[in-house]
Amino acid sequence: MSDLVLFGQQAKAASQKLALLDTTHKNQLLEKMADAIEKNSQLILNANAKDLAKAKENGITDALLDRLRLTKERVIEMAEGMRQVATLPDPIGEVEKMWKNADGLMIGQQRVPLGVIGIIYESRPNVTTDAASLCFKTGNAVILRGGKEAIHSNQQLVKILQETLEANHFDSFAIQLIADPSYEVANEFMRLNDYLDVLIPRGGAGLIRRVKESATVPVIETGTGNNHIYIDEDIDLQMALDITFNAKVQRPSVCNAVETILVHEAVAPVFLSELEKLLVPEGVQLFADKQAKAYLKSAELATELDWETEYLDLMLAIKVVHSLDEAMEHIRHYGTKHSEAIVTNNYFATQRFLNEVDAAAVYVNASTRFTDGFMFGFGAEIGISTQKLHARGPMGLNELTSTKYIVYGNGQVRK
Incomplete structure (x- = not known):
């Protein structure tokens, strides 16, 4: 038996216990895990520090x-x-609607767990606690x-979470970490059909593409963020500058940062x-088309690759457009359906942009940096789905649940 099969068996058994745990106990355990993370900071x-030292040796960029x-x-x-996740309403067990059919059956739709969730991710250790808590x-x-890159950080975090569960008499296999970073183990993980109910990749384009191509278990695709802001002709200049600056500079290494400005x-x-x-x-390094470059002293001439790239760094592509239609066509061609924004005072332009741009989040007069579960009021997030x-x-x-139908009868048989 491989280690992954054992992981799967342990997770399946833990999921059956966890599915029956009431909200109060789940919240108490989440609070205790949060306390343990803070206490063992x-x-x-x-x-x-070990991960950072190794990353620097390997020449990883500052971003x-x-x-x-x-x-x-x-x-x-x-x-x-x-702790915030602990305060949120628990969707499990919620009956969203109930109706009586022609045969007198009472039929309801109830939220239930998915079961065992696998998550493959890169770099950011906070994903470990976000995913575990959700x-x-x-x-x-x-x-x-x-x-x-984050193996030591992740191992320490999961060790703390598991020890907290054990100390509070709950199955520590509810949260497990695969410590082997090899591609072979990752590929086996993607095919753990007997135990995984869903697999969620969270990372760069290469990781997501590999999971989509290799996985045999169901996948919820989280997407890369080649995000755009369109600066319309009718704007408040300072607002447009503030939004653009925030979307690029506040934290350039994350998927909701802006990568291209259309002006x-x-x-x-x-x-x-x-x-x-x-x-x-x-x-910030600027890469501009020929028309935009005429107004910029420091910009390099943009290439086709710049329009396609999710930089995740202090780099920005800039293109001058002649109309809203041209801006939306550019977004249709190069966007990754993550986050797109328009800055304008024109009501009709906002409505067209909202209606015609296909993305998970579409903004009017706000930074793309808000595409985040915490900022949307969901607590943590498992990722940004672009499917x-x-x-x-x-x-x-809610996105980590499924539903089942519950049906109440009083002796009905089908004729």
Whole structure:
């Protein structure tokens, strides 16, 4: 028997216990796990320091190091995220609707756990606690497979969570971590059909593509974020600058950061000149088409690759467009259906953009950085789904459930 089969068996058994755990006990255990994360923050930071040192040896970029790095504040945020999940309404057991059919049967639709969830992810250790807390709250056992970059951090985090469950007399196999980072083990994990009910990849385009191509278990696809902001001809200039600056600079290494700015030709001279003054001192590299480059002193000429790239770094592609239609056509061609935004004072432009742009989150006069389960009020998130089946956008508690029909009769037989 392989280690993964054992993991699967243990997770399946734990999921059956967890599905029966009432909301009060789930919340109490989440609170205790959060307390343990905070109490053991130094152990977590020590483990993270090992990961950071190895990453620096391997020449990982500053932006990717930021995704990996934990600080005292970030560990506290992880614990707070778990506590927030504990305060959220529990969807499990909720009967969303009930009706009587022609035969007098009372038919209801009730939310239930998915069962055992597998998650493959890269770099960010906070995914470990986010995923564990959301799965636990929804009665799902979880098997985590993080990237080799964060292996020490993830092992320490899961060790703390498992020890807390054991100390409180609950099955620690509800949360498990695959420590082997090899592709062979990952491929076996993707085919664990007898035990995994769903697999969720969270990471870059390469990881997601490999999971889609290799997995035989059902997959909920989380997408890359080649996100755009369209600056319309009718704008509040300062608002447009503030939104663009925030979407690119506040945290460039995450999937909801903006990667391309589309600027209407009527406002391009003023807007781009002012934008460059804001971005260049922050170290942002600009890649512009020929028309945009004429208004920018520091920009390099953009190539086709720039329109396609999710930089996850202090880099920004800029294109001047002649109309809203041209902007939306560019988004249709290059967008990854993650987050798209328009900045405008024109009501009709906002309505067209909202109706015609196909993405998990579409914004009017706001930064794309808000595409996040925490910011949407879901507590933590399992990822941003860019597909359309079952779940789309930030995946919170409801997206980690399924439903079953419950039917009450009083002796009915079908004629």
